[in-house]
Amino acid sequence: MSPETLEEFQQGVRSWIDENLPADLRVGNRKDLPGDSLGKWIKAVASKGWVTPQWPTEYGGGGLDRKQAAILMKELKAVRAPIISSFGTSMLGPTLLELGTDEQKQEFLPAISRHEVKWCQGYSEPGAGSDLASLQTRAVKEGDEYVITGQKIWTTGADKADWIFCLVRTDPDAPKHEGITFILFPMHQDGVEVSPLTLIDGSAEFSQVFFNGARAKANHVVGPVNGGWTVAKRLLQHERTTDGGSEGGITGALKENLTDIVKREIGLKDGILADPTLRQRLAAQELEARALSLTMRRAGEELRSGQVGRDIGSLGKYRWANMVKNEQDLAMAAMGAQGLGWSGPGFEDTQLERTRAWLTTRADSIWGGTNEVQMNVIAKRVLKMPE
Numbered sequence: 001m002s003p004e005t006l007e008e009f010q011q012g013v014r015s016w017i018d019e020n021l022p023a024d025l026r027v028g029n030r031k032d033l034p035g036d037s038l039g040k041w042i043k044a045v046a047s048k049g050w051v052t053p054q055w056p057t058e059y060g061g062g063g064l065d066r067k068q069a070a071i072l073m074k075e076l077k078a079v080r081a082p083i084i085s086s087f088g089t090s091m092l093g094p095t096l097l098e099l100g101t102d103e104q105k106q107e108f109l110p111a112i113s114r115h116e117v118k119w120c121q122g123y124s125e126p127g128a129g130s131d132l133a134s135l136q137t138r139a140v141k142e143g144d145e146y147v148i149t150g151q152k153i154w155t156t157g158a159d160k161a162d163w164i165f166c167l168v169r170t171d172p173d174a175p176k177h178e179g180i181t182f183i184l185f186p187m188h189q190d191g192v193e194v195s196p197l198t199l200i201d202g203s204a205e206f207s208q209v210f211f212n213g214a215r216a217k218a219n220h221v222v223g224p225v226n227g228g229w230t231v232a233k234r235l236l237q238h239e240r241t242t243d244g245g246s247e248g249g250i251t252g253a254l255k256e257n258l259t260d261i262v263k264r265e266i267g268l269k270d271g272i273l274a275d276p277t278l279r280q281r282l283a284a285q286e287l288e289a290r291a292l293s294l295t296m297r298r299a300g301e302e303l304r305s306g307q308v309g310r311d312i313g314s315l316g317k318y319r320w321a322n323m324v325k326n327e328q329d330l331a332m333a334a335m336g337a338q339g340l341g342w343s344g345p346g347f348e349d350t351q352l353e354r355t356r357a358w359l360t361t362r363a364d365s366i367w368g369g370t371n372e373v374q375m376n377v378i379a380k381r382v383l384k385m386p387e
């Protein structure tokens, strides 16, 4: 039998999506998707290995090559299918594939591929954000376990997470980058307390997490004990590449796209947007989105051919954060006073949604490393400028 061509693969993907994607999910990654439909969709996608399309099939992945995975993503986006992604698929999984032991891969990756186990990221602490290596959460070895004491903050999804990948200090006397260990442990145990924090947009998606004698198995250390800084940085590169490379973020999940909302709010004159300043801003926004998409495609090629290092992801994260913030600023400018509503009958759903999105995107230049930190990385490690 001759091997499947890319065209045949694409046809197969289209037919499969047609058969399996319910009509009520063809609206993008909205937060209010119907639970029953979403559950069935996740199971169907997982059964193909397409939650993690490029992972090896032995870990529940789809075993697709890069071109096939790109086709799959294109077809899913074309019909606004919800894209299944998590801290497990985009950050921990790729890191374990590179740096985990065989036992760790067998234990953790298949459940991530089935989207069954939720993970959260225990990096930041009250005194350690941009200066992450100053973290103080302690882990002390007792037999074949570590006992963990300390506090994390801004931990997204901690209240719903089953497991945490966490940075802990295992050697307090070593230079700060050299006494850190990357370790995995369950959230549902005595000694872990989660306290949600409310954000400016009204959601409470992240928490403070307190460890008071929480326990982790010693064989759940990823990489060397006291050598966790390298693992931590590698995971951050995956996090930044995912953000910068993803198109849309919250924007892709909104009910009304930017052009439509600006047209509706401002109106047309002689067939074009009535306000020349907003017209120019809208065009600039569209150009920026296309330029970023092309730049990240080029960066991906250069990365694969070894012309650039993995820190190129910081460029994407930095430009992407600015782009999504600018988009919401533009929508707010078009809405005027109608952009100032929190709730109530004087505002349309699409206006309220945009106002919340504007507030939500304020955080996009902070999480995963602030814009200033990304610029430092770009200067030092991409452009190789002197310290």
Ligand SMILES: Cc1cc2nc3c(=O)[nH]c(=O)nc-3n(C[C@H](O)[C@H](O)[C@H](O)COP(=O)(O)OP(=O)(O)OC[C@H]3O[C@@H](n4cnc5c(N)ncnc54)[C@H](O)[C@@H]3O)c2cc1C
Residues within 6 Å of the ligand: 120, 121, 122, 123, 124, 125, 126, 128, 129, 130, 131, 153, 154, 155, 156, 157, 206, 363, 366, 367, 368, 369, 370, 371, 372, 373, 376
């Ligand atoms: C929505 C959201 C979700 C998050 N989710 C998680 C999560 O799941 N897990 C997790 O561990 N963390 C998470 N974080 C935390 C995030 O990683 C930190 O907020 C971020 O790294 C900045 O740290 P900080 O808040 O302590 O700010 P600081 O580090 O105190 O920075 C304050 C200001 O100083 C600037 N600054 C600091 N150092 C420098 C420097 N060297 N050069 C130039 N400027 C500098 C910063 O850019 C910033 O403007 C999340 C944050 C947000 C907003």
